[in-house]
Every structure is written in C-alpha cells, then in structure tokens.
Amino acid sequence: MQLGKLPQTGRPVMDFERNKKIGIFGGTFNPPHNGHYYLAKKALEEFSLDEVLLLPVGLPPHKMQDPVLGRELRRRMVELLAEMDPRFRLCTMELERDGYTYTIDTLRAMRRQLGPGTELYYIIGTDTLFELPTWKEYEQVFSYTTFLCFPRPGDSMARVRRQIAYYQEKFQKTVLLSRHLGPEISSTEIREMFVNGEPLDGLVPDAILEFMEKNHVFR
Numbered sequence: 001m002q003l004g005k006l007p008q009t010g011r012p013v014m015d016f017e018r019n020k021k022i023g024i025f026g027g028t029f030n031p032p033h034n035g036h037y038y039l040a041k042k043a044l045e046e047f048s049l050d051e052v053l054l055l056p057v058g059l060p061p062h063k064m065q066d067p068v069l070g071r072e073l074r075r076r077m078v079e080l081l082a083e084m085d086p087r088f089r090l091c092t093m094e095l096e097r098d099g100y101t102y103t104i105d106t107l108r109a110m111r112r113q114l115g116p117g118t119e120l121y122y123i124i125g126t127d128t129l130f131e132l133p134t135w136k137e138y139e140q141v142f143s144y145t146t147f148l149c150f151p152r153p154g155d156s157m158a159r160v161r162r163q164i165a166y167y168q169e170k171f172q173k174t175v176l177l178s179r180h181l182g183p184e185i186s187s188t189e190i191r192e193m194f195v196n197g198e199p200l201d202g203l204v205p206d207a208i209l210e211f212m213e214k215n216h217v218f219r
C-alpha cells in the first residue's frame, strides 16, 4: 500500500496506517516558523495524536498573489521542521500534484489508502477557520476530517465560537478548539523582516533560518 510520498523517514507505510490518530498540518510554509512548530507540538499533546504530517501545499489558489517560494525550497524547509520531532513527518503529496492543490483531493487519497480505523485531524489556525467555505467541496471536507483549531492572536473568540457553532449545526461535526493561543508569528511578517534584515531569533527555527540565509530566499 502506498500513500503518495507520505513517509519520508524510511519507516514502512504499514507502521502508521492502523488505528491511529493522525494530525495533518497543511500550510504554505512560506517559510515555516516557530508558530507552526508550536501548533504541531501542542496538537500532539493536547489531542493525543500519534503523529503530525506536515503537508506543504502546492499552489494554493487564494495565495497566488503572495511571493510563494517554489515547491523544492519549501519542501526542504519543511523537512528541517520535520526533523525537530520524531512524531513529525513531511508529506509531499500535494507538492507532487500539478497545478492547484485542494485539501479534499488529499483527504480522499489518504482515506483510500489508510485503514478505516485511522482518524484524521486537520490542524488550522482561526484565520483558516473562517476561510473553510471557500475550499473546494468544503462540505465534504468535514466528512473526511475533524478540524483542530488554534486561536490566532487578534481573532475574536466570540466570532470563532459562532463560526464553530455554525459548522456544528450545518455538519453535525465538532471543531475542536485548542486551549493554546498560537504565538504572534506569521510567515508574512517573517518574509518582511527577513527582507529588511531584521533579526528573526525566536521566530524561525535556527536550521530554517540558516537555510533561508544560505539560499537567499525572498530576495
């Protein structure tokens, strides 16, 4: 059984596919930052996940206006993030797909290849919570996964709770809200600071910062 290029660690596929709670953390990772690291770690702990698949997206339709680094550069940076915890794994499924990538296609492909006992949890921040209705076949997405949502600084919690209640009523599906507030870090901010030569200590993992400097990304 094959799950795209899902396992990057050399561990056999069978190892992770039965009766497990798998977190899927999709993102542009343009670049990955300590906010991503924090979310992935907290998701593992708080929701007792067995592992988190770090899933760099190919060409996200709604982000085409941003200067998105190429797939290979983002893949290598997310690989560095994946090395920070043995329960993180890089999933290159979407990077390998041509053109736009849609979460529903990824979830369907995963579901086809994973045993029915495997539960899929999709990790998002509250900004993404509000964007879900713009996703392709978003109603279907809810039938494939449970969302784990992390509050993002600046997002109104009253509005977040209303949105979650709306999804609950529409899909009879609970969005699990983390008790951990995501740190005040975004890739947008990192890109700007990096281009301006501002120090990024504490905002980006050292290995990724080194990679960004060596490869002159965003410049």
Ligand code: ATP
Binding pocket: 026, 027, 028, 029, 030, 035, 036, 039, 066, 123, 124, 125, 126, 127, 128, 150, 151, 152, 153, 181, 182, 183, 184, 185, 186, 187, 188, 189
């Ligand atoms: P950009 O600034 O380019 O939009 P980003 O920092 O939001 O990027 P993405 O790779 O787009 O990073 O994020 C992937 C997912 O992680 C999204 O669901 C986003 O909401 C969530 N996320 C990223 N950073 C944080 C954070 N600091 N707190 C909470 N959620 C976050």
